Amino acid sequence: MSGFRHDLVVVGGGPAGVAGALTAALAGLRVxxxxxxxxxxxxxxxxxxxxxxxxxxxxxxxxxxxxxxxLAERADxxxxxxVWHVSREDGGLAVHCVTPDEQPLTVRGARLLIATGAHDxxxxxxxxxxxxxxxxxxxxxxxxxxxxxxxRRAVVAGTGPFLLPVAAGLxxxxxxxxxxxxxxxxLGLARHPVLALGKAGEAAGYALALARHRVPYLTRRAVVAxxxxxxxxxxxxxxxxxxxxxxxxxxxxxDTLAVGHGFVPQIELGVELGCGTRxxxxxxxxxxxxxxxxxxxxxxWAAGEPTGVGGWRLAEVEGRVAGHAVAAEHRASTRASTRASTxxxxxxxxxxxxxxxxxxxxxxxxxxxxxxxxxYPVAPGWQGWLRDDTxxxxxxxxxxxxxxxxxxxxxxxxxxxxxLARPGMGWCQGRICGYAVSCLAGEEPxxxxxxxxxxxxLGALARSTDEPTTPNTPDE
Amino acid sequence: MxxxxxxxxxxxxxxxxxxxxxxxxxxxxxxxxxxxxxFCGRPRGxxxxxxxxFDCLVSVNGRPAERACLREAAPxxxxxxx
Numbered sequence: 001m002s003g004f005r006h007d008l009v010v011v012g013g014g015p016a017g018v019a020g021a022l023t024a025a026l027a028g029l030r031v032x033x034x035x036x037x038x039x040x041x042x043x044x045x046x047x048x049x050x051x052x053x054x055x056x057x058x059x060x061x062x063x064x065x066x067x068x069x070x071l072a073e074r075a076d077x078x079x080x081x082x083v084w085h086v087s088r089e090d091g092g093l094a095v096h097c098v099t100p101d102e103q104p105l106t107v108r109g110a111r112l113l114i115a116t117g118a119h120d121x122x123x124x125x126x127x128x129x130x131x132x133x134x135x136x137x138x139x140x141x142x143x144x145x146x147x148x149x150x151x152r153r154a155v156v157a158g159t160g161p162f163l164l165p166v167a168a169g170l171x172x173x174x175x176x177x178x179x180x181x182x183x184x185x186x187l188g189l190a191r192h193p194v195l196a197l198g199k200a201g202e203a204a205g206y207a208l209a210l211a212r213h214r215v216p217y218l219t220r221r222a223v224v225a226x227x228x229x230x231x232x233x234x235x236x237x238x239x240x241x242x243x244x245x246x247x248x249x250x251x252x253x254x255d256t257l258a259v260g261h262g263f264v265p266q267i268e269l270g271v272e273l274g275c276g277t278r279x280x281x282x283x284x285x286x287x288x289x290x291x292x293x294x295x296x297x298x299x300x301w302a303a304g305e306p307t308g309v310g311g312w313r314l315a316e317v318e319g320r321v322a323g324h325a326v327a328a329e330h331r332a333s334t335r336a337s338t339r340a341s342t343x344x345x346x347x348x349x350x351x352x353x354x355x356x357x358x359x360x361x362x363x364x365x366x367x368x369x370x371x372x373x374x375x376y377p378v379a380p381g382w383q384g385w386l387r388d389d390t391x392x393x394x395x396x397x398x399x400x401x402x403x404x405x406x407x408x409x410x411x412x413x414x415x416x417x418x419x420l421a422r423p424g425m426g427w428c429q430g431r432i433c434g435y436a437v438s439c440l441a442g443e444e445p446x447x448x449x450x451x452x453x454x455x456x457x458l459g460a461l462a463r464s465t466d467e468p469t470t471p472n473t474p475d476e
Numbered sequence: 477m478x479x480x481x482x483x484x485x486x487x488x489x490x491x492x493x494x495x496x497x498x499x500x501x502x503x504x505x506x507x508x509x510x511x512x513x514x515f516c517g518r519p520r521g522x523x524x525x526x527x528x529x530f531d532c533l534v535s536v537n538g539r540p541a542e543r544a545c546l547r548e549a550a551p552x553x554x555x556x557x558x
Contacts, residue, residue, distance in 0.1 A: 043526060130519075142499075146493070231508055231509065428530050431529070432529045
């Protein structure tokens with residue numbers, strides 16, 4: 001037995017984290033799961049309190065909620081806890097959190113599973129900071145988590161299969177969804193890549209929902225500007241070519257724009273621990289994992305979007321694989337320490353503990369995910385939509401002109417641009433503008449270096465040094 | 477706690493369905509911006525909706541810099557905006 005309170009600490013309560021935590025807990029491991037939200041679910045299974053209290057809705061969500069309840073009986077759930085730092089300590093991992101009432105809490109475990117999901121990838125355009133412009137994920141979160149419609153007259157735009165459920169959700173909840181503008185080349189919904197590649201059920205359902213609500217799905221179109229006096233009143237929609245250069249434009253009146261261009265995997269905890277990274281098919285930095293979802297740092301696993309964006313089903317499979325692998329390694333190390341104390345000969349551990357069928361499923365789904373990423377690239381033409389006064393960084397209010405000025409002064413890479421013009425130096429630490437700044441600098445996005453992953457008050461930071469080695473039992 | 481309740485936002489009563497975030501309650505009440513940026517005074521409200529962008533910051537019961545999109549509203553919460 002390790003000297004830690006937990007055999008596994010999981011960060012992230014979405015499909016990957018819950019699957020990993022439950023698999024390990026069912027194998028008899030002592031598991032803690034930390035998530036910043038008040039309820040399990042992550043982004044995909046985000047749900048209202050009413051849905052949690054009265055299940056019986058969508059079967060997929062019901063299944064997730066069942067697994068969540070099974071996990072609650074077998075593991076310590078630390079919900080509403082924000083992780084601001086992770087570190088290696090005494091051969092294990094220390095996860096430093098802030099509790100909902102701003103108290104510091106350190107959760108220690110022999111192993112760590114990073115299941116921190118992803119957030120929308122956005123590219124700037126004139127007017128993108130007007131109230132009424134939301135990320136596609138933001139509009140979805142508002143609806144799923146709080147039952148609130150982002151707006152009445154909505155436009156959905158950007159690129160990627162995620163635009164479909166967002167538009168279907170808004171239309172289903174009563175919004176007038178004027179159109180989905182997909183920047184990628186498309187041949188209409190019938191030959192949508194998701195359908196073409198055989199993931200029929202899910203995409204067909206969204207396609208039907210859009211057809212029922214008479215929502216046009218138009219490809220090679222983009223919202224290239226948003227207009228309004230203090231709030232969104234209209235958008236400029238352009239026909240674009242393969243490189244996203246504007247062919248012609250028209251203005252569409254709306255009060256809401258939900259926009260997304262794929263996702264940025266949240267990998268900073270892994271980067272902090274020194275885990276190896278690679279560029280995914282869409283150029284996003286992701287954590288390198290082996291067949292057992294092990295990162296390059298011993299004792300640290302990763303599953304779901306941080307290892308490559310692939311959606312909730314793949315995330316759940318990866319979480320299960322990681323849970324099996326962690327359990328196998330835990331058993332091997334327990335046997336080893338028993339042998340060490342009894343003087344029995346060592347036997348090689350090996351194997352990753354996950355059923356073969358699960359590994360085969362993961363392989364197929366990962367290949368499909370990479371094909372999807374390639375089907376919905378972000379083309380560089382969006383840079384031509386920018387004006388001198390278009391904000392690149394919303395936090396520090398850095399316009400394009402200041403980025404260009406920094407480049408003229410000799411800032412040739414994203415890091416120098418950041419130091420000179422300050423994009424990415426504000427509250428969000430470059431999470432929102434990092435992708436755009438990399439593109440403007442002409443480089444692939446780099447792994448984020450954020451020693452403090454979440455803002456923390458100085459008071460909580462000061463108190464955290466006095467934290468006892470064993471955390472208190474968390475309040476439910 | 478399943479009954480609707482209210483919170484106070486800059487002295488104004490805003491209705492909340494239990495489990496809603498402060499940001500969602502504001503949005504549902506038709507309030508789509510509640511903060512001005514430091515330099516240019518641009519209006520800000522919900523953008524990412526999941527705690528990443530920090531555009532939606534409010535003070536709750538005297539505690540500054542709370543993300544309205546993450547923080548669930550509780551009965552009697554006093555929210556102030558800047």
